[in-house]
Amino acid sequence: MADSAFFCMLSHEGVLAVRGSDAGKFLQGQLTCNLNYLNDSTASLGARCTQKGRMQSSFRLVLEGDGCLLAMASELVEPQLADLKKYAVFSKSKLTDESAAWVRFGLSQGDATLASLGLELPIEENSVARANGLLAIRVSAERSELWAPAEQADAVKAQLATTLPEADLNAWLLGQIRAGIGQVMAQTRELFIPQMLNLQAVGGVSFKKGCYTGQEIVARMQYLGKLKRRLYRLELAGNALPEPGTPVFSPTHTSAIGEVCIAAQAENGIELLAVLQAEAVEGGILHLGSLEGPRLSLLTLPYELDRDREIQR
Numbered sequence: 109m110a111d112s113a114f115f116c117m118l119s120h121e122g123v124l125a126v127r128g129s130d131a132g133k134f135l136q137g138q139l140t141c142n143l144n145y146l147n148d149s150t151a152s153l154g155a156r157c158t159q160k161g162r163m164q165s166s167f168r169l170v171l172e173g174d175g176c177l178l179a180m181a182s183e184l185v186e187p188q189l190a191d192l193k194k195y196a197v198f199s200k201s202k203l204t205d206e207s208a209a210w211v212r213f214g215l216s217q218g219d220a221t222l223a224s225l226g227l228e229l230p231i232e233e234n235s236v237a238r239a240n241g242l243l244a245i246r247v248s249a250e251r252s253e254l255w256a257p258a259e260q261a262d263a264v265k266a267q268l269a270t271t272l273p274e275a276d277l278n279a280w281l282l283g284q285i286r287a288g289i290g291q292v293m294a295q296t297r298e299l300f301i302p303q304m305l306n307l308q309a310v311g312g313v314s315f316k317k318g319c320y321t322g323q324e325i326v327a328r329m330q331y332l333g334k335l336k337r338r339l340y341r342l343e344l345a346g347n348a349l350p351e352p353g354t355p356v357f358s359p360t361h362t363s364a365i366g367e368v369c370i371a372a373q374a375e376n377g378i379e380l381l382a383v384l385q386a387e388a389v390e391g392g393i394l395h396l397g398s399l400e401g402p403r404l405s406l407l408t409l410p411y412e413l414d415r416d417r418e419i420q421r
Contacts (some may be wrong), residue, residue, distance in 0.1 A: 111216075111283075112212055112216065112217070112279075113216055113217035113218065113272055113275075114215075114216050114217075114272055114274065114275035114279055115210070115214065115215045115216075115218060115221070115254075115268045115269075115274055115275070115287070116213065116273045116274060116275045116276060116277055116279060116280050117213060117214075118179075118212040118214050118215050118253065118280065119214075119277060119279070120181065120182060120277060121179050121180060121181060121182055121183075121212065122180065122182040122184075122185040122205065122207035123177050123178065123179055123185070123205070123207045123209070123210050124167075124180060124185050124188055124189060124192075124203070124204075124205060124206070125172075125175060125176070125177050125202075125203070125204050125205075125206040125209075126175050126176050126178070126192070126196075126201055126202070126203050127174045127175030127176075127201065127202050128175060128198045128199075128200045128202050128356070129172060129174075129201075130199040130200040130201045130278050131174070131175035131176055131184050131201045132175075132176065132271065133199070134195075134196055134201045134353030135176060136188075136197040136318075136320070137319065137320050138149040138155065138156055138192065138195065138315065138320055139154045139155065139156055139320060140154050140155045140156070140302055140307065140312060140313045140314065140320065140322075141153065141155075141169060141312055141314055141317075142276070142314035142316065142317040142421070143152030143169075143176070144317070145314070146170075146171055147171065148171060148238065149230075149235060149236050149237070149244045149369035150234055150235065150236060151169060151170040151171075151234045151235075151277070151305045152169070152234055152311060153166070153168055153169075153234075153289070153307065153312035154166070154167055154168075154169050154178075154189055154312050154313065155248050155292070155302050155305075155307055155312060155313070156188065156192075156321065156387060157301070157320075157321055157325075157326065158298060158321070158322055158324030159321060159325075160278075160322065160325055161301045161302075161322040162296060162298040162299065162300065162301060162322070163292045163297075163298065163300050163301065163302060163305070164184070164187070164292070164297055164298060165178075165180045165181070165184045165188050165292050166180065166192065166255070166268055166290070166292040166298070166305065166307065166312070167179055168178050168245065168247070170236060170243065170245060172243070174330070175201070175202075175211070177206065177255075179212065179253075179353060180335070181291065181292065181293050181294060182207065183293070183345070184292065184293075184294060184297065184304075185205050185207060186205065187297070189203055189204075189205060189416050192220075192378035209257065209259065210255055210256065210258060211255075211256050211258055211264075212253055212254065212255050212256075213253070213254040213256070213264070213265070213268060214251070214252075214253060214254075214274075214280040214283075215244075215251070215252045215253070215254055215268070215272065215314050216251055216278050216280070216283060217248075217250050217277070218248060218252060218254075218268075218271075218272055219270065221236060221267075221268060221271045221272055222237070222244050222252065222254065224267065224271070225239065225240070225242060225254075225264070225267065225367045226239035226242075227239050227242060227243075229244045229246055229252055230246065231246065231248060231249075233246050233247065233248060233249075234246060234247075234311060236301075241256075241257050241260060242254065242260070242264065243255045244255050244258075247284075247289070248283070248285070248287035248289065248410075249287075250283075251284075251287065252281050253395065262356070269276070278372050278373050279372075280371070280419060281371075281372040282374055283373040284370065284372075285341060285370060285372055285379050285380060285381050286341070286379070286410070287330075287369075287409060287410060287411055288306060288309075288310070288339065288341060288379050288381070288409040289310055289341045290306060290307070290369045290370065290383070291305075291369065291370055292305070293296035293353075293369075293370070294352075295351060295353035296352050296353050296367060296369065299367065300337075300383055301322075301325065301326060301329060301409055301412065302349075303326070303329055303338065304325055304335075304338055304339065304383045304384065305339050305369065306338055306339040306409075306411075308330065308418045308421075309411050309412075309413050309414070310419060311421065313326065313418070313421065314328075314421045315327060315418070315420075315421060316420075316421065317418075321401060323399060330415065330418065330419060331419070332387055335386070335387065335413075336385055336386060336387070337366065337384060337385050338383065338384070338386060338413070339369065339380055339381055339382070339383055339409075340381070340383075340384050340389060340406060340409075341379065341380070341381055341406070341407040341408065341409050342358060342380055342381075342382060342394070342404045342406055342407060343374065343377055343379050343380070343381070343404070343407055344377055344378050344380075344396060344402045344403065344404050344405070345377045345378075345402065345404050346377060346378060346402060347377075347378065349371045349372070349373065349376075349378060350368045350371050350372075350378075350396055350397070351368070351371075352367075352368055352369060352379065352399055353367050353368060354365055354367065354368040354380055354396060355368075355397065355410040356368065356384055356394055356395070356396060356397075356404065357395045357396075357397075357398060357399045358385075358394055358395070358396075358400065359391075359396070359399060360388060360389055360391045361385075361388055362363055362398065365384055365385040365388035365389075365394075366382050366383050366384030366417075367382060367383055368380055368382045368396075369383060370383055379407065382404075385416065389406065394406075
């Protein structure tokens with residue numbers, strides 16, 4: 109599934125655009141990632157937080173034309189536009205929903221196919237390649253996003269289909285789960301701070317960029333606080349996918365000890381990412397939905413949390 113060659117439509121996400129001469133400056137004061145690190149060949153994960161450090165959205169950000177494009181859960185585009193516009197009144201930047209202007213594909217083991225489109229994409233995560241109005245982003249090992257202007261989408265899809273089988277979105281989400289990349293969905297909006305999604309471990313938080321909305325809380329957690337809740341990868345039997353926000357329980361606690369982030373069908377059951385209390389996870393017994401719900405088992409993530417390395421970003 110996630111480890112095979114395929115392409116799919118990334119139909120679950122929309123695109124928020126911020127364009128204009130002040131676009132970068134405006135977003136630098138709003139987002140967790142450092143826009144000064146970005147250029148035509150580098151993208152980034154990131155988040156936008158409330159003043160209390162809770163994530164309103166998470167996204168992948170790429171420079172394009174006279175501004176920036178942020179790909180996030182479709183249901184979050186309009187709420188984020190409405191909120192960001194409050195702060196953009198005195199900025200020379202224009203905020204719009206460009207979801208209809210772009211068609212985005214997820215590719216697994218698709219480098220040769222990208223090359224046939226003129227896109228020579230480096231292996232480094234967050235690298236970007238551009239050609240003929242298209243752009244490709246390396247999101248994790250052997251996984252990439254391909255962005256096409258809407259008017260080119262049919263031709264691009266036809267070319268992808270000559271070399272790769274088309275899969276459904278589940279296969280892409282399974283790869284995202286195995287890469288350990290969490291995501292804010294409509295059901296989990298304002299529920300997590302960035303470190304709860306391990307966002308600082310995958311390059312989505314900069315601790316050297318200066319002030320942004322929620323920065324004080326996020327920085328205090330990194331430098332002074334002990335992270336009590338973080339992202340874990342788990343599996344369970346069955347084929348009933350839990351929704352984002354589904355609670356997770358432990359018999360050592362009287363209330364929920366975390367929530368599901370995203371889930372996908374795997375070869376033998378379900379794999380998911382969930383934000384959980386670390387000390388409850390150490391107890392080893394976890395159940396989905398209720399204390400009597402299906403048993404969850406821990407799986408590994410492809411990275412480790414390293415505070416000293418993370419604060420250098």
